[in-house]
Amino acid sequence: xxxxxxxxxxxxxxxxxxxxxxxxxxxxxxxxxxxxxxxxxxxxxxxxxxxxxxxxxxxxxxxxxxxxxxxxxxxxxxxxxxxxxxxxxxxxxxxxxxxxxxxxxxxxxxxxxxxxxxxxxxxxxxxxxxxxxxxxxxxxxxxxxxxxxxxxxxxxxxxxxxxxxxxxxxxxxxxxxxxxxxxxxxxxxxxxxxxxxxxxxxxxxxxxxxxxxxxxxxxxxxxxxxxxxxxxxxxxxxxxxxxxxxxxxxxxxxxxxxxxxxxxxxxxx
Ligand SMILES: [Zn+2]
Numbered sequence: 298x299x300x301x302x303x304x305x306x307x308x309x310x311x312x313x314x315x316x317x318x319x320x321x322x323x324x325x326x327x328x329x330x331x332x333x334x335x336x337x338x339x340x341x342x343x344x345x346x347x348x349x350x351x352x353x354x355x356x357x358x359x360x361x362x363x364x365x366x367x368x369x370x371x372x373x374x375x376x377x378x379x380x381x382x383x384x385x386x387x388x389x390x391x392x393x394x395x396x397x398x399x400x401x402x403x404x405x406x407x408x409x410x411x412x413x414x415x416x417x418x419x420x421x422x423x424x425x426x427x428x429x430x431x432x433x434x435x436x437x438x439x440x441x442x443x444x445x446x447x448x449x450x451x452x453x454x455x456x457x458x459x460x461x462x463x464x465x466x467x468x469x470x471x472x473x474x475x476x477x478x479x480x481x482x483x484x485x486x487x488x489x490x491x492x493x494x495x496x497x498x499x500x501x502x503x504x505x506x507x508x509x510x511x512x513x514x515x516x517x518x519x520x521x522x523x524x525x526x527x528x529x530x531x532x533x534x535x536x537x538x539x540x541x542x543x544x545x546x547x548x549x550x551x552x553x554x555x556x557x558x559x560x561x562x563x564x565x566x
Contacts, residue, residue: 306351307323307351307374307402308349308350308351308374308377308402309374309375309376309531309534309535310349310375310376310377310422310423310426310531311323311326311349311402312535313422313531313532314416314418314419314422315418318416318418318419321412321416322404322412322416322419323402325404325408325412326349326402326403326404327402327403327404328351328400328401328402328403329400329401329402329403330353330398330399330400330401331348331350331353331355331395331398331399331400331401332395332398333395333396333397333398334394334395334396334469334471334472335394335395336392336393336394336395337355337378337393337394337395338389338391338392338393339392340359340360340389340390340391340392341388341389341390342388342389343387343388343389343406344379344381344382344387344388344389344406345405345406346379346403346404346405346406347377347378347379347382347403347404347405347406347409348372348377348378348379348393348401348402348403349377349401349402349403349404350372350373350374350376350377350378350399350400350401350402350460351374351399351400351401351402352374352397352399352400353373353395353397353398353399353400353401354371354372354373354395354396354397354399354457354460354461355371355372355373355378355393355394355395355396355401356368356370356371356372356393356394356395356396356472356475356476357369357370357371357372357378357391357392357393358391358392358394358475359390359391359392360392361478366392366475367441367475367477367478368475368476368477368478369391369434369437370391370430370433370434371396371453371456371457371460371476372460373397373459373460373461374460375459375460375527375534376426376430377423377426378393379406379409380423380426380427380430382406382409382410382413383413383423383424383426383427384427387406394475396457396468396472397457397460397461397466397467422531425530425531426530426531428530429526429527429530429531432523432526433523433526436519436522436523437519439519440452440517440519441478444517444519445517446477446479446483446484446486446487447487447490447491447515448515448516448517449477449487449516449517449519450473450477450484450487450488450491451491451496451512451513451515451516451517451520452516452517452519452520453473453476453477454466454491454497454504454506454512455506455509455512455513455516455520456520456523458506458509459524459534464505464506464507464509465503465504465505465506466503466504466505467502467503467504468502468504469502470484470485470502473488488504491512491515494511494515495507495508495511496508496511496512496515497512
């Protein structure tokens with residue numbers, strides 16, 4: 298999915314809502330700047346906010362006994378963080394960690410629940426999003442167990458590029474290890490392998506994707522399958538979507554933020 302030509306101005310889920318619902322949701326959200334690697338919530342905590350990222354990337358991780366955890370979701374402008382609230386569950390089993398700094402549209406849990414009850418179109422959209430996430434989670438189980446680290450790293454880099462809308466990105470060793478569920482030495486080995494093939498440039502966490510078509514070919518099939526699931530259930534990305542003047546343009550968000558401080562905890566390790 299070519300992501301470099303599309304500069305996000307609003308979250309894709311919110312942009313997909315009918316105009317009145319979209320404007321109401323955006324009016325109730327506040328624009329907050331997220332800083333990496335802040336921890337938004339830990340497993341077992343009550344969710345106090347729902348995030349609809351715009352330029353920020355949020356990693357969802359599940360704890361594991363012998364490591365810092367493994368990533369089970371990378372959420373950017375295509376998704377939302379706080380899905381348990383869609384199901385009426387207030388406590389999260391996952392950690393939410395800011396992977397890439399940027400802006401997010403943030404709404405309090407109580408206000409989100411009220412909007413969900415009042416707006417059937419929002420409920421239908423987020424039910425479909427939950428289906429996409431469930432499908433992607435199921436797929437990731439097989440991916441982690443059976444696919445090679447190099448192929449999974451290629452998949453992770455493509456997913457990050459799609460959400461960051463940039464060929465260049467900074468991802469620390471720690472985050473790559475979290476994304477792949479492997480030790481840092483394994484990350485280094487896989488990154489060097491992709492670099493020797495001429496697919497990426499990699500130096501101390503600075504990654505440039507230099508040959509996206511070949512990186513897609515090197516990635517495991519889960520990347521394309523996840524992308525197709527999202528497209529089939531929620532629609533194509535904006536760059537390939539036909540103009541729909543009946544819905545109006547997404548409302549740009551303001552550059553400055555006066556929103557509430559997102560809960561920040563120092564990340565251990
Ligand atoms: Zn895979």
